[in-house]
Amino acid sequence: ACVGFPLPGAIHDGLEDGKVANMTCYKGGETVFNNHQMCDITNRKILDMLPDRPPQVTFSCDNASSTCSFQFWTAQQESFYCGLDSCTSESKPGYDANSTIYACDKIKCKCIPGRFLCGEDGSVDISDFLVEEIRGPAKFSCKTGQGCRFEEPAMNSLINDIFGDAYITLNCEGGECLHYSQVPGYHPPAKPDNTKWVALSSAGAGLIVVLTVAVLWYVGHTHPTSPNAGPIALPSDPRHPPSHPEHVPATVHFSSLSYTLPNGLEVLKDVRGVARPGNLTAIMGASGSGKSSLLDILAHRSKIGSVNGSILINGRPVTSSQVRRVSGYVDQEDTLMETLTVYETVLYSALLRLPRDMSEDEKIARVYGTLEELGIRGIMDRRIGGSGKRSISGGEKRRVSIACELVTSPSILFLDEPTSGLDSYNAQSVIESLSNLARTYNRTVILTIHQPRSGIVALFDELIVLAKGRCVWSGPMKSITAPQLIDGVDGDAESEVKGVGGWLESIGKGCPVGFNMADYLIDLTANAANDFDDLDSPSGPSSNATRLPSSNFSSADEEQALLSGSPDDTELQTRIPSSSSSRRMSISSTIKRKTSQLVDAVRNGRDAADSRELPQKLAGLVIAYENSSTGRHLQAEFEAVRSANSPALASGDSTTPGEVSAPSNGTISGNGERVGMVEMRDVIGESGILRGRRSASWATQFRILSGRAFKNLYRDPALLTAHYLGSIGLARECRVLFIVLFDILPLRLVPPLLFGGIVYGLVGLVATVPAFWKFMLTLVLFNLATASVILLLSIAFESTSLASLVGTLVMLFNLLFTGLLINRETVTPALQWLHTISFFHAAFEALAVNELRYLQLKEIRYGVELDVPAATILSIFGLRAQSFWWPNISLLGIFFVTFMVASFLMLHFFVKEKR
Numbered sequence: 001a002c003v004g005f006p007l008p009g010a011i012h013d014g015l016e017d018g019k020v021a022n023m024t025c026y027k028g029g030e031t032v033f034n035n036h037q038m039c040d041i042t043n044r045k046i047l048d049m050l051p052d053r054p055p056q057v058t059f060s061c062d063n064a065s066s067t068c069s070f071q072f073w074t075a076q077q078e079s080f081y082c083g084l085d086s087c088t089s090e091s092k093p094g095y096d097a098n099s100t101i102y103a104c105d106k107i108k109c110k111c112i113p114g115r116f117l118c119g120e121d122g123s124v125d126i127s128d129f130l131v132e133e134i135r136g137p138a139k140f141s142c143k144t145g146q147g148c149r150f151e152e153p154a155m156n157s158l159i160n161d162i163f164g165d166a167y168i169t170l171n172c173e174g175g176e177c178l179h180y181s182q183v184p185g186y187h188p189p190a191k192p193d194n195t196k197w198v199a200l201s202s203a204g205a206g207l208i209v210v211l212t213v214a215v216l217w218y219v220g221h222t223h224p225t226s227p228n229a230g231p232i233a234l235p236s237d238p239r240h241p242p243s244h245p246e247h248v249p250a251t252v253h254f255s256s257l258s259y260t261l262p263n264g265l266e267v268l269k270d271v272r273g274v275a276r277p278g279n280l281t282a283i284m285g286a287s288g289s290g291k292s293s294l295l296d297i298l299a300h301r302s303k304i305g306s307v308n309g310s311i312l313i314n315g316r317p318v319t320s321s322q323v324r325r326v327s328g329y330v331d332q333e334d335t336l337m338e339t340l341t342v343y344e345t346v347l348y349s350a351l352l353r354l355p356r357d358m359s360e361d362e363k364i365a366r367v368y369g370t371l372e373e374l375g376i377r378g379i380m381d382r383r384i385g386g387s388g389k390r391s392i393s394g395g396e397k398r399r400v401s402i403a404c405e406l407v408t409s410p411s412i413l414f415l416d417e418p419t420s421g422l423d424s425y426n427a428q429s430v431i432e433s434l435s436n437l438a439r440t441y442n443r444t445v446i447l448t449i450h451q452p453r454s455g456i457v458a459l460f461d462e463l464i465v466l467a468k469g470r471c472v473w474s475g476p477m478k479s480i481t482a483p484q485l486i487d488g489v490d491g492d493a494e495s496e497v498k499g500v501g502g503w504l505e506s507i508g509k510g511c512p513v514g515f516n517m518a519d520y521l522i523d524l525t526a527n528a529a530n531d532f533d534d535l536d537s538p539s540g541p542s543s544n545a546t547r548l549p550s551s552n553f554s555s556a557d558e559e560q561a562l563l564s565g566s567p568d569d570t571e572l573q574t575r576i577p578s579s580s581s582s583r584r585m586s587i588s589s590t591i592k593r594k595t596s597q598l599v600d601a602v603r604n605g606r607d608a609a610d611s612r613e614l615p616q617k618l619a620g621l622v623i624a625y626e627n628s629s630t631g632r633h634l635q636a637e638f639e640a641v642r643s644a645n646s647p648a649l650a651s652g653d654s655t656t657p658g659e660v661s662a663p664s665n666g667t668i669s670g671n672g673e674r675v676g677m678v679e680m681r682d683v684i685g686e687s688g689i690l691r692g693r694r695s696a697s698w699a700t701q702f703r704i705l706s707g708r709a710f711k712n713l714y715r716d717p718a719l720l721t722a723h724y725l726g727s728i729g730l731a732r733e734c735r736v737l738f739i740v741l742f743d744i745l746p747l748r749l750v751p752p753l754l755f756g757g758i759v760y761g762l763v764g765l766v767a768t769v770p771a772f773w774k775f776m777l778t779l780v781l782f783n784l785a786t787a788s789v790i791l792l793l794s795i796a797f798e799s800t801s802l803a804s805l806v807g808t809l810v811m812l813f814n815l816l817f818t819g820l821l822i823n824r825e826t827v828t829p830a831l832q833w834l835h836t837i838s839f840f841h842a843a844f845e846a847l848a849v850n851e852l853r854y855l856q857l858k859e860i861r862y863g864v865e866l867d868v869p870a871a872t873i874l875s876i877f878g879l880r881a882q883s884f885w886w887p888n889i890s891l892l893g894i895f896f897v898t899f900m901v902a903s904f905l906m907l908h909f910f911v912k913e914k915r
């Protein structure tokens with residue numbers, strides 16, 4: 001047994017104390033570090049002369065200093081010793097015997113006085129001989145089966161002279177205590193070569209990437225709606241697209257509309273109007289006058305405040321979902337994918353939103369028809385383009401946005417500032433398209449507009465002018481005859497109802513010749529809205545002829561003239577339908593009563609209901625309008641239409657006809673839905689039924705959106721992320737599903753596979769197949785967990801800056817508790833959960849464990865090679881060697897699922913667009 005001494009840091013590993021693990025006694029003869037030989041002298045003559053005192057020799061060599069020592073013993077008592085310098089050792093393996101040779105150039109010997117051969121009584125004294133004669137070179141050699149010998153020229157001659165032998169012959173036992181790996185000739189077993197398997201795994205990862213791309217390519221290039229997938233086919237004759245036979249004209253009447261914000265600010269008050277099929281209805285006013293609010297309310301979009309009043313479509317009150325089915329809404333901002341062509345953009349809208357049972361050929365024909373209607377057929381193959389990649393013009397973009405809505409064949413089209421951001425040429429051409437659309441295809445087009453040029457104003461049929469949320473004008477642009485105004489109600493006269501120009505002249509505010517009516521109206525209303533002079537003051541602020549329309553409409557006399565009703569009263573009598581003369585009387589008296597109430601309030605300097613303090617000149621204009629023939633006629637028309645379509649008349653229902661109201665106070669509930677509605681299918685007509693049919697299924701939507709996103713990916717990968725938001729909007733019900741499935745594949749799975757596949761072998765990570773796939777799994781799950789956290793934050797916080805601040809804090813926290821900066825073991829147990837909830841820590845620990853758990857670290861210390869299991873190193877860093885599947889991988893999965901579910905729930909229940 002090889003007995004050594006315990007080495008610092010060595011692992012005892014169950015061995016007895018004092019025995020070093022894996023040490024062995026090497027007897028091959030070569031000096032690795034320190035070789036020790038213990039030899040019996042075998043020269044026969046010497047043995048004969050010392051029968052009771054067996055002579056022995058010890059011979060030791062130190063490899064590092066190239067020195068050896070020779071000691072001569074009798075009866076285990078040392079007699080003399082020699083130090084040998086400049087030594088070399090050699091081992092010669094032979095076919096039947098091995099030999100080792102230690103050769104030293106120099107040797108110095110010395111007697112131990114009084115010992116045998118060195119002065120002991122009765123023995124020779126070789127002290128002087130040793131010192132003077134022994135010079136070297138000396139040789140200690142052994143051969144298998146022949147024993148060893150020690151040779152030195154002077155020593156040899158002495159042995160020869162006295163004992164008759166040529167040299168000292170020896171029988172030796174010797175060796176060296178070595179770690180098995182240090183034994184000469186030891187070759188560490190070759191590591192199993194898994195390179196090909198790891199390379200195969202990398203190729204597998206590459207295959208997944210290729211398959212993913214192939215799948216995405218497939219869904220991007222195949223038939224998006226039909227189960228019999230194939231390329232999208234053009235209609236047989238796209239030059240003659242079918243029109244929209246299912247479209248049913250819709251007239252929108254609204255009256256007494258008020259909108260109050262939660263803070264009490266009254267944005268709109270007592271607004272009335274009508275929008276007819278075939279007409280372009282413009283809502284005009286200065287900034288902040290309430291145009292967008294009115295448009296939103298007419299389109300039944302969710303509002304944060306409370307809405308009161310009545311909106312009728314074809315004479316009936318309707319629910320928000322019914323309005324959505326028969327209308328389209330084009331926002332102020334174009335949210336189009338820059339990489340798609342005009343045709344593709346409109347096609348995707350059609351495929352996603354038209355009924356699933358409509359054939360694809362029909363949908364494509366509808367797309368061509370819509371492009372034709374809007375005059376963008378010629379640019380259908382051009383890309384939308386964006387900043388730095390300009391393609392189609394701003395006006396054309398607006399028309400593409402309109403086409404996306406129009407392709408679903410809405411009866412009513414709402415547009416918020418369709419000309420904003422456009423030069424006057426493009427603005428004109430967009431409004432011309434809308435005007436043509438309204439006239440040619442009998443649509444009801446309602447738009448807000450800020451300050452249009454005169455060419456555009458000339459295209460308006462109906463105009464609503466707002467100032468401080470009040471209706472200054474709502475009626476035709478040009479004078480028309482009364483019966484045309486009242487649908488379905490008999491008129492008894494062909495009298496003319498004034499347009500806005502005629503009305504202005506009738507109140508002494510005619511638009512100067514050559515002036516743009518829009519500019520004039522905005523200036524007139526803006527001046528009136530900003531003038532708080534007392535109504536009773538003798539004169540208005542300005543009657544300067546050069547300063548256009550300041551409202552000098554302030555004298556009490558003038559106001560009284562308005563109130564007197566002349567000459568409009570007579571006009572009114574002729575415009576109210578003859579069907580009910582008593583109702584006519586009652587409307588007339590109601591108007592008078594309301595008007596005088598309002599003027600009283602203005603005179604007294606108070607208007608309790610109006611939290612936006614109404615300047616008196618503006619109040620005068622409002623009253624003038626309400627008292628005008630047009631204002632009264634509009635109100636009368638509203639009442640007549642409501643009565644004509646009353647549910648009491650239609651179905652015997654006894655509820656008040658036409659009220660768009662909750663039973664209690666007539667407000668529209670928070671989600672915009674109205675209660676107590678009558679069944680409107682007959683009124684909404686085919687258009688509503690068509691648009692109400694179930695649109696593309698989830699699976700189809702997914703395929704269409706995937707295809708669209710893939711197109712975007714390969715046409716402009718940098719924009720992919722931004723466009724996902726747009727896709728989410730269109731995906732509606734399947735939006736999160738879409739993110740989960742379509743985001744995961746190209747963004748969360750492919751990049752780690754690519755990265756891991758390339759890097760794994762290059763950096764020399766553990767070359768086993770399971771370790772490779774565990775590495776990949778960890779990367780993918782970590783990627784998913786991080787993305788899901790960011791998704792949740794982006795949904796939870798409306799403000800981008802707040803979301804990015806919280807995101808940074810979350811990431812910093814995760815980084816802090818990764819396990820690199822703060823050792824888990826050094827944290828008090830009560831706070832160790834901080835590491836548990838860090839997904840960085842989960843991924844880091846999983847990767848470290850995967851790499852190190854089965855590794856054996858080898859270290860050479862004090863000449864001894866140590867085997868240290870890497871688990872020891874892991875524990876020093878506070879990492880747990882058995883934590884791969886649980887908790888780390890499981891935690892990453894749990895984080896991902898939890899954050900995705902939370903994102904879905906938040907999106908579904910809490911994120912609602914409210915304006």
Ligand SMILES: Nc1ncnc2c1ncn2[C@@H]1O[C@H](COP(=O)(O)OP(=O)(O)OP(=O)(O)O)[C@@H](O)[C@H]1O
Nearest residue numbers: 261267285286287288289290291292293294304915
């Ligand atoms: N959700 C809201 N929160 C706070 N204020 C609101 C809200 N909606 C409307 N308002 C206020 O009501 C007034 C009318 O707003 P609205 O957007 O309807 O005006 P607008 O005529 O469309 O203005 P612009 O031409 O500048 O777009 C403004 O003073 C606006 O600040």
